[in-house]
Amino acid sequence: MVRLYGYWRSVATLRVRIALNIKGVDYEEIPIDLAHDGQHDPAFAAVNPLAAVPALVVGDGPPLGQSMAILEYLEEWRPRPPLLPADAAGRARVRAIALTFAADNHPVLTPRVVRHLVQALDATPAQQRDWVRHWFRQGLVQGEATLAGDPRTGRFCHGETLSVADIALVSHAEVARNFGVETDGLPTVGRIVEICRAEPDFERALPRHAPGGPERC
């Protein structure tokens, strides 16, 4: 029994959904409604004292937090199909690409940061929206700079095999699209995202199929 505590719009939850699908893990998603402070519900505090999604509970195990740590756990628990390359330098590259999205850019645009923008700098609704779009776009621009022209980039971010780098890229790009982020001038990123979106394991993970997700997302 695998339970995923998530939110339809969450980029980090999307990463975990895609990985669970690729690994063939059956799971139930328990929606935590971030739009209505569901992450501060006392029942959820027992799952994650940091009030953040995603959290994954496998059987009677402890709740696991942080999407990139969850992806590493899934890779160890269900090694097939692999989502990391067989060689150490390849694994380092794939993890670094994933962290460009999951560490450098996505955390900067999350609701907790936007709330602080309002508290500390009186950010207007337009400034908040522009802030979110800016860091979505920066992630994609940095992804393009990393991937384009590197001979290690192939059909996917790293060679011919899907990896956690593709999962992080596509999760970022999908939610960016929902926020109306410009995606011009990103040929390598655009090509890989299109290839991945055609994979059923990615499609099934999209926000529109998650509990509470609107049809258009």
Place this chain on the structure above:
Amino acid sequence: MVRLYGYWRSVATLRVRIALNIKGVDYEEIPIDLAHDGQHDPAFAAVNPLAAVPALVVGDGPPLGQSMAILEYLEEWRPRPPLLPADAAGRARVRAIALTFAADNHPVLTPRVVRHLVQALDATPAQQRDWVRHWFRQGLVQGEATLAGDPRTGRFCHGETLSVADIALVSHAEVARNFGVETDGLPTVGRIVEICRAEPDFERALPRHAPGGPERC
């Protein structure tokens, strides 16, 4: 021959320095002066097209980026002493704690984000300083919330053995201190930081010993 491209004040470079010391790897640090745009030097673009430190080059291998990916690489290359627990659930917890610092909080306070605060919201010097301090403090507060009262926390973040969680915590706390961040009300974090600072591998990694680092840091 191991070369670390870093900056004395960089939290992410500090993580890698500590890990290299613990693993007993001899390395040369090549300073990239972020205070004078050294990361945009064309010579460094060949090392990291994203113009970020740290980057690690091992022998004739490709440059490795992203501190958390570098730590995973070091763990695979030099498994002793281990910096991740032997069990999968323990590894997941340690990685998640490290990412609380390295993904959720530190990226929000980096110079590229502060520069955008100025460009997009006209942040004053006082607002910039408060922003940086706020996210340093938030990282420590979240660390305390994760560690305090969890029976898996021991002498170190996870049991009785140093791990990448301690490296991420101490790197965050050390640089926070240089920025004058309040550290009251964080007994568990404070205790673990003090224990780690007494370890020579941590002490040798501190900014004051790095090229360009001022004596007081």
